[in-house]
Every structure is written in structure tokens, then in C-alpha cells.
Amino acid sequence: MxxxxxxxxxxxxxxxxxxxxxxxxxxxxxxxxxxxxxxxxxxxxxxxxxxxxxxxxxxxxxxxxxxxxxxAKFIDNPDEVFATSESKYNDYENPIDILIQNENIKEIANAISLLPEKYKMVIMYNVYMQLDDSEIAELMETSESNVRKIRHRARKKLSEILSNNVGGF
Known part of the structure; x- marks a missing residue:
């Protein structure tokens, strides 16, 4: 190459x-x-x-x-990561917009961290890596239909977590 x-x-x-x-x-x-x-x-x-x-x-x-x-290390709460790294990934110029985006990122990251492992993996592969169902199925060693079911359940659970935590964590 x-x-x-x-x-x-x-x-x-x-x-x-x-x-x-x-x-x-x-x-x-x-x-x-x-x-x-x-x-x-x-x-x-x-x-x-x-x-x-x-x-x-x-x-x-x-x-x-x-x-x-x-x-032998496990995933920690992502707050510290987003406290130092949001500016690296954001295109907003208005400080208020930056603050709102940072809080939204933290809230979503916290909610994702509360999901069961297989839900979390499907969301990460789909959202962060933008992989399609067949690629996710191969990575997770499952069927495409199972990936769709897991993603549906993960989104539903994520929605529940976020709606239960309106106003902050």
C-alpha cells in the first residue's frame, strides 16, 4: 500500500x-x-x-x-474523556453551543455506558463506525436479523434511560 x-x-x-x-x-x-x-x-x-x-x-x-x-481493565465513566476532548471534535464557534453540545455528549455517553454489553456494541458499531448490519453481524458472530433486533432494543432502552434522566444525571 x-x-x-x-x-x-x-x-x-x-x-x-x-x-x-x-x-x-x-x-x-x-x-x-x-x-x-x-x-x-x-x-x-x-x-x-x-x-x-x-x-x-x-x-x-x-x-x-x-x-x-x-x-484486566474495564470501561470507566466517560465524563473525564469528554471534559478534555470535545473541542477536538466540534465545529461550533459559539460558547453556548459548545456547552450544550458537551452536555448532550456527556448525557448520551453516560446513557450508552448503562446499556447491556451487546446493546452497547451494536450502537457503537452502527453509530461510531457506521457499519452496516451484515458487517456488525459478522463482528458479533450473529445474524443480521438479530443485529436489527438488538439495535431496536438498544435504541428503545437508550430512549428510556435518557427520558428518565431529563434534567441531568
């Missing part, structure tokens, strides 16, 4: 991968390290068959699981 191709892939998928990694690790610095090792391993092992986005997602998931095995 040429350097320009690698650079284009990096620019195209970095933001989605970092969001996915932050949602897994709960820590921006760990997420950045995870994404870096993901790109390195994915680029070295990619066979140019299938979607690079899918391959990056799969490598990131496996890298995260390897990290968990080595560190």
Missing part, C-alpha cells in the same frame, strides 16, 4: 475510530494509543479484499480485547 493511500485512509477513518475507541476505553489517551496500534496492524495485514472500514473496526475490537486481557 502506498503512503498516500495510507494517509487517505487515516484521514478518512481516524475520527470514527477514535470515537469508537473512546467509547470502549473511556479514556482519550488509551483510545489514541489503541487507534495508532490498530492502524499499524490493519495496514500491515490488510489484503485489499472487503471494506477497509470493516477491517479497521475488526482490528480495533481485537486490539481492545487484547488490551483488556493484558490489563
Amino acid at each position: 502506498k503512503n498516500s493511500e495510507i494517509e487517505n485512509i487515516y484521514k478518512k477513518y481516524y475520527k470514527n475510530l477514535i470515537l469508537y475507541a473512546v467509547s470502549l476505553t473511556g479514556n482519550l489517551h488509551e483510545a489514541e494509543a489503541l487507534v495508532q496500534s490498530t492502524f499499524l496492524k490493519a495496514i500491515l495485514s490488510y489484503k485489499k479484499t472487503g471494506s477497509i472500514k470493516f477491517w479497521l473496526s475488526k482490528v480495533l475490537k481485537n486490539e481492545y480485547l487484547n488490551t483488556l486481557r493484558h490489563k
